[in-house]
Amino acid sequence: MADDKRTLRARMRALRDEFAMTIGGTIEPPPALLARFRPGVTVSTYVPLGSEADPTAIAWAAREAGCTIVLPHVTSRESPVRFFAWEPDHALIDGPLGLRQPADDGPESDPDIVLTPLLAFDDALNRLGQGAGHYDRVFERLPDAWRIGIAWSVQRVEGLATDPWDVPLHGVVTEAGAIGEAAE
Ligand SMILES: Nc1nc2c(c(=O)[nH]1)N(C=O)[C@@H](CNc1ccc(C(=O)N[C@@H](CCC(=O)O)C(=O)O)cc1)CN2
Numbered sequence: 123m124a125d126d127k128r129t130l131r132a133r134m135r136a137l138r139d140e141f142a143m144t145i146g147g148t149i150e151p152p153p154a155l156l157a158r159f160r161p162g163v164t165v166s167t168y169v170p171l172g173s174e175a176d177p178t179a180i181a182w183a184a185r186e187a188g189c190t191i192v193l194p195h196v197t198s199r200e201s202p203v204r205f206f207a208w209e210p211d212h213a214l215i216d217g218p219l220g221l222r223q224p225a226d227d228g229p230e231s232d233p234d235i236v237l238t239p240l241l242a243f244d245d246a247l248n249r250l251g252q253g254a255g256h257y258d259r260v261f262e263r264l265p266d267a268w269r270i271g272i273a274w275s276v277q278r279v280e281g282l283a284t285d286p287w288d289v290p291l292h293g294v295v296t297e298a299g300a301i302g303e304a305a306e
């Protein structure tokens with residue numbers, strides 16, 4: 123199982139790199155997301171790593187609707203994710219694992235909506251991540267958050283194998299459309 127996941131991660135990184143380099147596109151917020159964006163709602167976004175799908179247009183729509191925007195912060199593969207508020211004038215700092223992150227001395231707040239990076243997803247809304255379990259642990263800690271995967275359409279696979287700790291997403295948004303609750 124661990125080896126299968128490692129092989130699949132490598133294959134999905136290669137597919138994603140090729141897609142982003144040759145086709146790409148922008149990921150726009152579908153109506154189902156816009157409907158949830160309002161003052162008092164905290165939305166976590168992320169700074170894309172490599173050729174990850176870019177959630178920036180969605181984060182801007184959330185900000186325009188009055189949401190608080192937060193970004194994840196980790197100190198290692200083992201450390202839990204913490205979320206810190208982000209404003210357009212906030213500098214980002216180089217973190218571990220090639221990440222660009224907010225400083226960890228600003229206001230901390232947990233998201234109501236988690237825009238989630240991923241390597242692969244399937245039609246049952248299972249998700250394969252980077253393999254550190256960072257978002258799996260977020261989802262366990264924040265069971266009431268709305269979990270929305272952000273991806274390129276080529277990251278969709280048939281029947282992902284799941285582990286007992288995997289928490290399915292509520293929806294996925296790609297450049298080609300949305301599925302699950304993100305499409306309703
Ligand atoms: N943009 C982004 N931010 C994120 C995540 C993510 O997946 N993407 N995370 C999700 O958990 C957390 C950080 N966890 C991470 C865990 C492992 C690796 C990692 O193994 N990176 C690979 C190369 C990454 C790539 O190009 O896809 C490496 O270092 O070899 C990266 C982030 C929080 N912030």
Ligand SMILES: Nc1ncnc2c1ncn2[C@@H]1O[C@H](COP(=O)(O)OP(=O)(O)OP(=O)(O)O)[C@@H](O)[C@H]1O
Pocket residue numbers: 127249250251252253254255256257258259262285287288
């Ligand atoms: N809720 C949890 N509490 C503690 N450890 C966890 C939890 N969820 C996952 N882990 C640990 O994280 C490791 C990686 O899990 P997995 O391969 O499913 O990561 P992933 O979902 O691909 O990555 P990520 O969530 O970081 O994007 C596993 O060894 C697992 O034991």
